[in-house]
Amino acid sequence: MSTEQGFIGRTFGDRDDVILTLLDNMIWPILAVVILGVLVFVPQTLRNVQAIRLVLWAAVPIGLLVLAESLCLLSGHFDLSIGSIAGFSAMFTGMILGTCPSCWGVTTSPWAGFGIILVTGALIGLVNGIMIAKVGLNPFLQTLAFLIIFEGGKTAMQTQPVTGLPRLYVDVGGTPEFAIAVLLFAFLVFGLLMRFTTFGQAVYALGSSEKSAREVGIDTERLIIVVYTISGLLAAIAGLMLTGFVGVVPPLIGEGLVFQAFAGAVIGGISLFGGRGKITGALGGVVLIQLVQSALNNSPAVGATQIQMVNGFVLLAAILLYSTQAKLRARILASGAV
Amino acid sequence: MSVEDSGTAEQEAAGSPATDEAGEPKLRVENITKQFGRIVAVDDVTLDIQESEIFALVGDNGAGKSTLMNVLSGVHAPTKGTIYKDGREVQFSNPSDARDNGIETVYQDLALMDDLDIATNIFMGQFPRRGFGPLSFIDWETTYERSRQIMMDQLGRDVDIKTEVEFLSGGQRQLVAIGRALAFDPDVIILDEPTSALSVDATRLVQDTLDRLAEEGITIVIVSHNIESVLAHADRIGVLYQGSLVDIKQPGETDLEELNELMTTGTLDAGLLDDD
Numbered sequence: 314m315s316t317e318q319g320f321i322g323r324t325f326g327d328r329d330d331v332i333l334t335l336l337d338n339m340i341w342p343i344l345a346v347v348i349l350g351v352l353v354f355v356p357q358t359l360r361n362v363q364a365i366r367l368v369l370w371a372a373v374p375i376g377l378l379v380l381a382e383s384l385c386l387l388s389g390h391f392d393l394s395i396g397s398i399a400g401f402s403a404m405f406t407g408m409i410l411g412t413c414p415s416c417w418g419v420t421t422s423p424w425a426g427f428g429i430i431l432v433t434g435a436l437i438g439l440v441n442g443i444m445i446a447k448v449g450l451n452p453f454l455q456t457l458a459f460l461i462i463f464e465g466g467k468t469a470m471q472t473q474p475v476t477g478l479p480r481l482y483v484d485v486g487g488t489p490e491f492a493i494a495v496l497l498f499a500f501l502v503f504g505l506l507m508r509f510t511t512f513g514q515a516v517y518a519l520g521s522s523e524k525s526a527r528e529v530g531i532d533t534e535r536l537i538i539v540v541y542t543i544s545g546l547l548a549a550i551a552g553l554m555l556t557g558f559v560g561v562v563p564p565l566i567g568e569g570l571v572f573q574a575f576a577g578a579v580i581g582g583i584s585l586f587g588g589r590g591k592i593t594g595a596l597g598g599v600v601l602i603q604l605v606q607s608a609l610n611n612s613p614a615v616g617a618t619q620i621q622m623v624n625g626f627v628l629l630a631a632i633l634l635y636s637t638q639a640k641l642r643a644r645i646l647a648s649g650a651v
Numbered sequence: 652m653s654v655e656d657s658g659t660a661e662q663e664a665a666g667s668p669a670t671d672e673a674g675e676p677k678l679r680v681e682n683i684t685k686q687f688g689r690i691v692a693v694d695d696v697t698l699d700i701q702e703s704e705i706f707a708l709v710g711d712n713g714a715g716k717s718t719l720m721n722v723l724s725g726v727h728a729p730t731k732g733t734i735y736k737d738g739r740e741v742q743f744s745n746p747s748d749a750r751d752n753g754i755e756t757v758y759q760d761l762a763l764m765d766d767l768d769i770a771t772n773i774f775m776g777q778f779p780r781r782g783f784g785p786l787s788f789i790d791w792e793t794t795y796e797r798s799r800q801i802m803m804d805q806l807g808r809d810v811d812i813k814t815e816v817e818f819l820s821g822g823q824r825q826l827v828a829i830g831r832a833l834a835f836d837p838d839v840i841i842l843d844e845p846t847s848a849l850s851v852d853a854t855r856l857v858q859d860t861l862d863r864l865a866e867e868g869i870t871i872v873i874v875s876h877n878i879e880s881v882l883a884h885a886d887r888i889g890v891l892y893q894g895s896l897v898d899i900k901q902p903g904e905t906d907l908e909e910l911n912e913l914m915t916t917g918t919l920d921a922g923l924l925d926d927d
Binding site: 320321322505508509510511514515517518520521522524525526528529530531584587588589646 | 746747758760761762763764765766767769771775776778788789791802808809810811812814817818819823826827831
């Protein structure tokens with residue numbers, strides 16, 4: 314028990330301290346168990362270096378979306394539209410760059426393509442942020458609307474795979490080593506940003522208490538806009554990586570990925586209510602989610618049509634895990650309260 | 652009665668810190684009025700607060716004490732009147748202006764981030780940095796060290812500075828909020844209801860801390876409902892009623908009953924106020 318006089322700090326017993334530390338880092342033992350399970354039941358998923366490389370390569374787009382969602386969640390918000398932003402940005406840019414019969418074929422410059430896809434994603438994120446921070450719309454409703462709008466917009470543009478994209482444009486996401494390096498670099502940058510910059514700490518403050526953050530002088534409206542803009546930008550990079558991974562822009566690009574991104578972030582220890590969680594944990598969540606995906610793809614017991622259903626169970630498991638963690642934490646806090 | 656006269660007369664009669672002949676008051680509000688539309692929340696208040704003094708502002712709901720506090724902390728600009736700090740006229744159009752003039756405010760909700768540790772809460776928005784310009788990063792070593800120093804040297808508390816604030820009790824949270832105010836190196840700290848909703852032990856902890864800070868030369872302005880606590884620790888007590896400062900009392904010359912009567916009626920029976 315903590316006391317009013319004297320020492321100020323955590324004064325729980327050793328056992329509670331261990332539990333709290335475990336709760337904060339639960340992704341790593343879970344990941345270890347999942348790796349073990351995959352090695353036992355679907356060993357071909359990790360049978361050699363090539364197979365492991367494939368798992369990590371496939372993790373790149375979802376990893377970038379987990380990063381985007383983690384940033385939003387840490388700020389006390391969330392973004393349902395990241396999958397749609399990834400898909401729409403990739404499709405829009407594909408239509409501009411592609412040489413397929415129904416493509417617009419405006420330019421074949423891969424550099425223009427990089428610029429267009431990034432600006433498209435960032436602009437959509439910017440509008441998300443403005444609608445939430447300035448207009449005062451509920452983040453759930455705003456990003457749900459954008460999920461529908463941009464998924465619909467993508468389908469309205471094209472219902473066939475977009476082909477004939479510039480080589481360099483496709484190679485960025487199509488070169489496994491480079492794509493994996495981009496993902497790791499993004500996590501490294503955001504890990505450092507969140508820990509060592511006032512921006513990162515302000516995001517944690519915003520997620521912990523928007524009112525308190527405002528009272529200590531943080532421009533919370535601007536910060537929310539910046540967070541959603543970065544989220545859109547990361548989603549666009551995910552769209553670029555997805556394009557490279559497949560080699561074309563498939564009509565269903567980005568669909569359903571937001572739920573995996575949520576699951577990855579939450580399993581990675583990012584709080585659903587903001588202010589708590591580590592970027593390294595989210596990276597663990599990415600590996601876990603992709604490992605499950607790859608194992609499902611390799612498993613003879615699960616058909617391709619059943620995978621989405623299993624994904625739903627994975628999300629449910631993540632939320633149950635989070636809920637259990639939150640309850641345990643609350644119980645320990647209550648036991649130590651004065 | 653004239654508010655200004657009232658305060659001065661009380662101070663002279665009581666030999667209070669406000670009669671300090673050494674120089675200018677630490678803080679002077681002169682004929683401050685604050686209106687919100689047609690509602691006069693603070694009405695022509697004049698008041699001197701001296702260095703190292705613990706000055707309490709008390710009043711019933713709607714008496715104007717929070718508005719006056721917000722004027723002093725830069726949240727509201729006064730409609731009329733002047734604020735002097737160390738004898739110099741100052742104008743606050745936002746809390747940063749007040750901060751730049753050495754005035755920090757600890758709000759009733761404390762503005763703490765529960766998920767973040769003590770040091771991060773203390774230095775949020777003003778982290779010590781290492782490096783240059785856009786390439787500068789938070790210097791966590793200095794952040795932790797300075798936070799520990801503030802809590803230890805100025806508040807006299809041994810602290811595990813990496814403890815998240817959610818683990819702390821009410822009194823400890825109040826101390827962290829005061830610690831954050833101290834990080835800006837103020838010479839005036841305004842506290843809004845610092846002991847409301849605190850246990851007896853926690854109230855004592857906070858009061859002892861405020862006494863200690865006053866001894867170190869910091870001027871403390873408390874806005875409070877807790878008359879008993881104010882009577883035990885304040886050097887002087889200003890009573891607000893319907894936006895006006897109706898009296899200034901010293902704890903030794905008044906009691907709970909009298910202050911309650913002043914707060915609820917704005918005057919005392921049997922012409923007690925006229926004794927000045």
